[in-house]
Amino acid sequence: MDYKKLAELLYPNVKLTPKDIFEKFPPRSLKSGEVVSRFAPSPTGFMHIGNFFQMFISYSLCKVTNGVFFLRMEDTDAKREVEGARAFIYEILDRFGIKVDEYQTLEGIDIGNYGPYVQSQRKEIYEAFAKDLVSRGKAFPCFCKKTEGKEEILKERETKFIENDECEYDPCRDLTFEEVKTHLDNGEAFAIRLRTKNTGKERIVFHDLIKGEIEAKANAKDVILLKSDGIPPYPFAHAIDDTLMGTNVVVRGEEYISSTPVHLEIFEALGFNPIAYCHNPSVCKIGENGNRRKISKRYDPEAKMLYYFEEGYPAVAVLEYLLNIVNSGFEMWRTKNPDADWQDFKFGINDITAVAPIFDIAKLNDISKNIIAKMSAEEVFDNWLKWAKEFKPALAKYLENNREYANKICGIDRGGLKPRKDIYKWSMIEEYFSYMLAKPKLVDEIDNASNYKEFLTAYGKDFKLPSDKDEWFSKVKTVAETLGYATDNKAYKANPEGYKGNTAKACEYIRLALTGKKNSPDIYELMTILGEKEVKERLTIK
RNA sequence: GGCCUCUUGGUCAAGCGGCUAAGACGCAGCCCUCUCACGGCUGAAUCAGGGGUUCGAUUCCCCUAGAGGCUACCA
Numbered sequence: 001m002d003y004k005k006l007a008e009l010l011y012p013n014v015k016l017t018p019k020d021i022f023e024k025f026p027p028r029s030l031k032s033g034e035v036v037s038r039f040a041p042s043p044t045g046f047m048h049i050g051n052f053f054q055m056f057i058s059y060s061l062c063k064v065t066n067g068v069f070f071l072r073m074e075d076t077d078a079k080r081e082v083e084g085a086r087a088f089i090y091e092i093l094d095r096f097g098i099k100v101d102e103y104q105t106l107e108g109i110d111i112g113n114y115g116p117y118v119q120s121q122r123k124e125i126y127e128a129f130a131k132d133l134v135s136r137g138k139a140f141p142c143f144c145k146k147t148e149g150k151e152e153i154l155k156e157r158e159t160k161f162i163e164n165d166e167c168e169y170d171p172c173r174d175l176t177f178e179e180v181k182t183h184l185d186n187g188e189a190f191a192i193r194l195r196t197k198n199t200g201k202e203r204i205v206f207h208d209l210i211k212g213e214i215e216a217k218a219n220a221k222d223v224i225l226l227k228s229d230g231i232p233p234y235p236f237a238h239a240i241d242d243t244l245m246g247t248n249v250v251v252r253g254e255e256y257i258s259s260t261p262v263h264l265e266i267f268e269a270l271g272f273n274p275i276a277y278c279h280n281p282s283v284c285k286i287g288e289n290g291n292r293r294k295i296s297k298r299y300d301p302e303a304k305m306l307y308y309f310e311e312g313y314p315a316v317a318v319l320e321y322l323l324n325i326v327n328s329g330f331e332m333w334r335t336k337n338p339d340a341d342w343q344d345f346k347f348g349i350n351d352i353t354a355v356a357p358i359f360d361i362a363k364l365n366d367i368s369k370n371i372i373a374k375m376s377a378e379e380v381f382d383n384w385l386k387w388a389k390e391f392k393p394a395l396a397k398y399l400e401n402n403r404e405y406a407n408k409i410c411g412i413d414r415g416g417l418k419p420r421k422d423i424y425k426w427s428m429i430e431e432y433f434s435y436m437l438a439k440p441k442l443v444d445e446i447d448n449a450s451n452y453k454e455f456l457t458a459y460g461k462d463f464k465l466p467s468d469k470d471e472w473f474s475k476v477k478t479v480a481e482t483l484g485y486a487t488d489n490k491a492y493k494a495n496p497e498g499y500k501g502n503t504a505k506a507c508e509y510i511r512l513a514l515t516g517k518k519n520s521p522d523i524y525e526l527m528t529i530l531g532e533k534e535v536k537e538r539l540t541i542k
Numbered sequence: 543g544g545c546c547u548c549u550u551g552g553u554c555a556a557g558c559g560g561c562u563a564a565g566a567c568g569c570a571g572c573c574c575u576c577u578c579a580c581g582g583c584u585g586a587a588u589c590a591g592g593g594g595u596u597c598g599a600u601u602c603c604c605c606u607a608g609a610g611g612c613u614a615c616c617a
Binding site for chain 1: 547552553555558575579580581610611
């Protein structure tokens with residue numbers, strides 16, 4: 001068989017050769033250790049935490065080595081593409097402050113010298129390499145109908161494969177020149193398949209940056225290189241694009257480990273050097289049956305990256321949480337450098353976890369609390385307002401009309417050496433400070449209604465806004481003492497039966513009247529902001 | 543079914559042949575305190591199981607089990 005002739009028959013119009021292409025994509029000039037990696041999402045309409053996780057590892061690796069981080073749109077499966085998905089990907093990246101060095105803008109302009117950064121625009125490149133492979137006998141055209149009897153073909157192939165545990169050669173791999181020509185003359189579309197050189201007995205070993213050496217069966221399947229629409233599925237596109245674009249570390253999900261042998265054979269057929277792989281584990285959740293399962297956009301709202309913005313988590317909190325589960329060194333670094341920017345963390349590739357982590361919202365909340373606790377009242381207010389403008393317009397309006405008041409609320413127990421750590425997302429502030437925005441609703445129980453009423457009546461009588469904390473507290477104490485409360489906590493503990501309660505109990509009653517809750521920030525501060533009239537009203541028990 | 547990956551407390555995890563097996567979150571208790579917090583202290587809780595190798599295994603090897611993934615003209 002004259003493969004060159006076959007290649008010409010298949011692609012009479014393809015004049016581009018691999019050599020021409022390589023001239024357009026010269027190797028990058030890199031200092032040693034600089035990582036070139038990428039984020040290669042499919043525009044399917046949402047951003048899954050798993051994709052984001054992988055992107056973030058990739059990004060951190062590039063960042064810490066001063067390398068290049070680029071974005072390549074993998075839109076080779078037109079069926080799955082969703083309108084607006086590209087813009088959404090950029091939006092999420094932008095919200096998290098992820099800076100991409102090379103990419104294609106939404107207007108179609110390539111930033112960087114290795115474009116186009118959108119796979120559907122690289123058809124002629126893929127075809128040129130496909131033609132080259134055919135001309136060297138390493139690939140062949142396949143005319144099998146993908147719809148016709150697909151189920152049977154699949155089943156047949158599968159059983160064949162299982163039974164002899166060997167190879168899976170495509171029926172079209174040995175078509176003669178004339179047969180191909182006949183198909184072509186009939187106007188049939190063709191796909192291109194790899195002519196695997198293996199028999200199913202060979203094994204290969206490859207190195208993974210996270211898992212170490214992995215030994216597996218070498219590929220022995222005539223896999224699809226180009227679909228009948230001329231667009232390559234992932235493996236072929238990956239081999240060509242990452243080689244051309246100078247990627248030197250491929251970060252991808254561990255679900256790709258199994259197909260790595262396929263990729264490696266494609267690299268080899270193409271005459272390319274393999275690229276280092278870093279297969280990161282998937283983010284998981286505990287399922288209903290107690291098993292670990294991949295976090296899913298269908299059942300877990302937190303699987304979608306937009307969720308964190310809807311809830312109002314600071315982007316940095318999410319990033320730090322991810323860093324915390326990706327890279328075991330981060331947490332220790334953070335305790336040593338409490339005020340440093342997360343970007344100063346030396347991301348170690350050897351410290352990337354090999355275990356699929358279970359997503360833990362409690363930990364995220366904790367990280368977030370600590371971040372918000374460091375913010376000033378103004379920062380909190382600005383963030384809250386910004387969040388409200390996007391997700392709760394009515395609240396935003398209120399905040400804008402009551403700027404000064406809302407700002408004061410944001411400043412409660414803030415600043416100073418011992419800031420309160422209670423808020424972890426913007427969406428919770430409204431509920432958290434509901435009693436500051438409207439009359440309080442009783443949330444917690446009053447343990448003793450008559451004591452409650454008695455104390456508040458006495459305390460509220462001729463109520464004047466105290467001018468400082470000491471004044472406020474001594475009044476509480478005085479009233480409590482005259483009613484039979486213990487003002488000495490030790491005395492109270494020694495003899496709890498002898499009193500109606502202690503000062504803490506008295507404060508609890510005031511707090512309940514003012515806020516409806518047993519837990520709230522400093523009462524004196526609340527009173528100051530609420531104002532005398534309002535406090536007095538709330539202290540009056542009907 | 544076959545192939546691959548993973549397995550230290552509830553969760554994230556340190557550990558890379560030698561200790562009472564770090565730390566964080568969460569939980570419980572105590573202390574501090576003029577209330578709520580913050581903070582401090584203490585506690586409960588882990589090497590999946592079984593074989594080897596070794597003077598000695600959480601650590602190295604094998605087997606088993608469990609979990610996850612792949613097995614498309616999806617990525």
